[in-house]
Amino acid sequence: MMELIKCDGIKKSFGEVDVLKEINFSIKKNESIGLVGNNGAGKTTLANIIFGKIKSDKGNIHKYIKNINIGYLAQSTSYKLNTNNFLDNVLVKNENPNEILKFTSNLGLDKVHMWNKERFKGLSGGEKTKLALANVWASKPDLLILDEPTNHMDFKGVEWLIEELKKFKKAILIISHDRYFLDKSVKRIIELEEGKINDYDGNYSYYREEKKRRYENKLHLFNVEKKKQEKIELEITKLKNWSEKAHRDSTKKASKLGNMIGAKEHFRKKAKKRDNQIKSKIKKLEKMKEESIEKPKEEQSINFGFYIPKNRGQRVIEAKSINKGYKDNKLFKDSSFYIKSGERIGLFGANGCGKTTLIKIILENEKLDSGDIWVSPSINIGYLSQELNDLNEEITTLELLESIDKLNTLARTLFANMGFDREMLKRPIKNLSLGERTRIKLATLILKRKDFLILDEPTNHLDLHSREKLEKALLDYKGTILVVSHDRYLLEKLCDKMLVFESNKIKRYERGFKGYKNKTKHDNLDLANELMIIENKITDILGKINDFLPEDEEYKRLDNEFKELIKQKKELKSNI
Secondary structure: OOEEEEEEEEEEEEOOEEEEEEEEEEEEOOOEEEEEOOOOOOHHHHHHHHHOOOOOOEEEEEEOOOOOOEEEEOOOOOOOOOHHHHHHHHHHOOOOHHHHHHHHHHOOOOOHHHOOHHHHHOOOHHHHHHHHHHHHHHOOOOEEEEEOOOOOOOHHHHHHHHHHHHHOOOEEEEEOOOHHHHHHHOOEEEEEEOOEEEEEOOOHHHHHHHHHHHHHHHHHHHHHHHHHHHHHHHHHHHHHHHHHHHHHHHHHHHHHOOOOHHHHHHHHHHHHHHHHHHHHHHHHHHHHHHOOOOOOOOOOOOOOOOOOOOOOOOEEEEEEEEEEEEOOEEEEEEEEEEEEOOOEEEEEOOOOOOHHHHHHHHOOOOOOOEEEEEEOOOOOEEEEOOOOOOOOOOOEHHHHHHHHOOOOHHHHHHHHHOOOOHHHHHOEHHHOOHHHHHHHHHHHHHHOOOOEEEEEOOOOOOOHHHHHHHHHHHHHOOOEEEEEOOOHHHHHHHOOEEEEEEOOEEEEEOOOHHHHHHHHHHHHHHHHHHHHHHHHHHHHHHHHHOOOOOOOHHHHHHHHHHHHHHHHHHHHHHHO
16 A cells, blocks of 8 residues: 655654654555544644644654645634635535535534524534534545544434545544544554554554553563563572682682692682673673563553442432423423432433433523423532533642642542642643543542532543543442443443433433444334335325326325325434
């Protein structure tokens, strides 16, 4: 496969921090690569260097196509989109504007070409990202760089993007913390760790297994070599002891023999032979140390230790015939469900279906239109919102934690476990990354010892390693959890029950996320069969209706039946 771009000895520092150290790798045509690493590892910096937005301190980016077109979707998009530049630059100039409209529609943005200036002014962060993605896609790049493309996407949007990327016949470089998305969309992983890269031929799951295998192999080789060195050091100690004793003995024995010249020389030679053996062993040991294998570093340990609550009553939340909507937008109607103590429930549905609204109702920040929702007065709810701007950015992390835990012993231990060093604790919150701020918010929940956690996108901004650690901690937590997440792997591993928004209703499913998805697959097969029957009936009617005139009674009957079947077809298609 032909090389498209080559990173040759790339180095980049910010102040005294060396972010990238001697980066070397190639991107080939049609290759799909995932770029992973902890928060702050330099992934976005490297993407910006490849794109040409920033310059490296040392090294070169070799491009093997003249006038190569690189499309780059930044994580926090700052695109100023309005009616004119989107319609003119994306739709009008594109050879196939209908494809772009279909693209935006599949991302949940309908009839973009009909939007007015006010609609563009009121774009949410998610809508900006989706339009920016359409803009980048429309440029037909030779290399497509996507930084967290699934942020703000629901499951349908993610699945659709995966399928589109499979059809994309050019090179792709994806920065993502979405494990499922990486598993389905890339065939090679490049990991940035301590400023250097590790290369893996495979998807995300393969990378995790292979990284573990490489670590265990290096650790085994290190331990084998360490034992050899210890053995040689023991031999040297023994030889030194023997040598010292031999020198003492040679002097004593020569003295007993009246310091005979021949005797003295004999014992001196024996001692010298010991000295030569020692020197040989020391040289061997020094050579081993020069060529020695360094002990491999373990991944930074991040531990979330949630409070384990006492057992409480059976039902902690119960909803009866609840209804909620805004003007013409009905979110959910006539919905009843319950949540028991200790259950781990996933809240699932398309973007805009009412998940966050339901959370606000449970927290008494929003009112129902009708119906009743009972929340046990004995439970102590902890809420993690998606928003990070509710933290006081002017204070330091330590000041925030001391305001919660006066003794701050637990706070310091907790933050050490979560990968925060002393320097980070002293930094103002405004100078921390989004991932670090998310970890701060999780820490405050832990310190407040809540027994019911409501988590709205808890893995947003967390790196892959932190996600796995959080996942483990939530599995160990014995309290009740209600979680909204686009992290498919988190839902699959964590949730034993589901509350699903379907056809404007909230339905409880007793099986976890996998069980729900399997049921949906079977239901879709049934719906597809039903749709095929309806389409056959429509074809049959269209064949018959041509035999009659519009004023005929049979024509009117067939026409009414045709309209009813079209209505049924539309409803079925919306449910598949």
